[in-house]
Amino acid sequence: MTRIRDDLYALSDARFPGLRMRHYRLLAMLPPDGERLSRLATHSGLTKQALAQALAPLEAGGYVEVLPDPSDGRARLVRLTHRGREADEAVRGRLDAVERDWARRVGEERYAVARAVLADLAPGPAGSPAPVTVEA
Amino acid sequence: MTRIRDDLYALSDARFPGLRMRHYRLLAMLPPDGERLSRLATHSGLTKQALAQALAPLEAGGYVEVLPDPSDGRARLVRLTHRGREADEAVRGRLDAVERDWARRVGEERYAVARAVLADLAPGPAGSPAPVTVEA
DNA sequence: GGAGGATGGTCAAGCCGCTTGTCTGACCTC
DNA sequence: GAGGTCAGACAAGCGGCTTGACCATCCTCC
Numbered sequence: 001m002t003r004i005r006d007d008l009y010a011l012s013d014a015r016f017p018g019l020r021m022r023h024y025r026l027l028a029m030l031p032p033d034g035e036r037l038s039r040l041a042t043h044s045g046l047t048k049q050a051l052a053q054a055l056a057p058l059e060a061g062g063y064v065e066v067l068p069d070p071s072d073g074r075a076r077l078v079r080l081t082h083r084g085r086e087a088d089e090a091v092r093g094r095l096d097a098v099e100r101d102w103a104r105r106v107g108e109e110r111y112a113v114a115r116a117v118l119a120d121l122a123p124g125p126a127g128s129p130a131p132v133t134v135e136a
Numbered sequence: 137m138t139r140i141r142d143d144l145y146a147l148s149d150a151r152f153p154g155l156r157m158r159h160y161r162l163l164a165m166l167p168p169d170g171e172r173l174s175r176l177a178t179h180s181g182l183t184k185q186a187l188a189q190a191l192a193p194l195e196a197g198g199y200v201e202v203l204p205d206p207s208d209g210r211a212r213l214v215r216l217t218h219r220g221r222e223a224d225e226a227v228r229g230r231l232d233a234v235e236r237d238w239a240r241r242v243g244e245e246r247y248a249v250a251r252a253v254l255a256d257l258a259p260g261p262a263g264s265p266a267p268v269t270v271e272a
Numbered sequence: 273g274g275a276g277g278a279t280g281g282t283c284a285a286g287c288c289g290c291t292t293g294t295c296t297g298a299c300c301t302c
Numbered sequence: 303g304a305g306g307t308c309a310g311a312c313a314a315g316c317g318g319c320t321t322g323a324c325c326a327t328c329c330t331c332c
Contacts, residue, residue: 049282173309184309
């Protein structure tokens with residue numbers, strides 16, 4: 001885990017200064033058309049405040065833009081910028097590389113099983129009941 | 137994960153008030169004959185200070201006793217008390233139950249594979265190089 | 273066409289778990 | 303002994319989150 005963080009922080013040092021794990025997670029959650037802060041909050045399991053704090057440096061760094069929601073005067077819409085997409089893609093690339101390394105180390109089939117098991121056991125997007133795929 | 141924490145915190149509420157994840161982790165690390173704080177620190181990857189802080193409530197609650205090390209006047213030896221052992225065993229019981237549930241949900245064999253893969257990939261006790269068991 | 277409540281977001285304060293920095297005292301070597 | 307190293311303590315601070323109080327907008331329903 002720390003392995004991953006170190007990897008991603010190297011990316012931050014090289015190309016995306018100041019970005020932390022939570023920022024990358026946040027970028028990865030953003031749908032193409034943007035999303036409301038409070039929906040992001042419930043999806044991520046964080047409070048609106050925590051999210052707003054994480055969002056501030058992303059906006060300041062030009063990774064996301066925050067616009068008023070035309071359909072609701074209270075709401076703010078968070079959307080990836082081009083730079084934000086770059087960061088997200090870079091992260092995904094690194095994560096893929098790490099996973100490929102893991103798979104190589106433990107064997108492709110075994111790794112695939114482990115990954116599937118983890119997916120089965122992982123709770124879905126915050127609050128929803130944990131999926132139960134294999135019962136018998 | 138949060139599932140585990142909730143489970144353990146219920147244990148805290150019922151029988152071991154004030155104990156947090158880090159305390160249970162710490163109890164689980166203590167060998168029968170006790171261990172030095174600074175060795176615990178290096179093994180756990182935490183600083184001595186962080187460890188000393190986690191230790192304070194454990195000592196206050198009677199889960200561990202801290203004795204002077206007869207072989208070194210600077211060192212302090214941390215050792216489980218009876219109550220500490222009780223807490224540790226209770227935790228292990230809960231963790232086993234959680235794991236049995238997971239295994240039931242995803243299938244025993246698949247779970248066994250996942251567990252082994254994770255063990256292969258997990259870094260050893262802090263700082264040591266990650267073990268590589270299966271190469272081909 | 274308000275009144276009252278729900279919802280989206282902000283501001284402020286604080287907690288928890290950890291770190292860095294500085295220090296003291298015991299130990300070890302030469 | 304003198305110098306350096308090691309075990310641990312004390313103090314301050316930080317990162318990431320929470321809770322609590324608040325304002326503005328929206329929705330509903332009499």
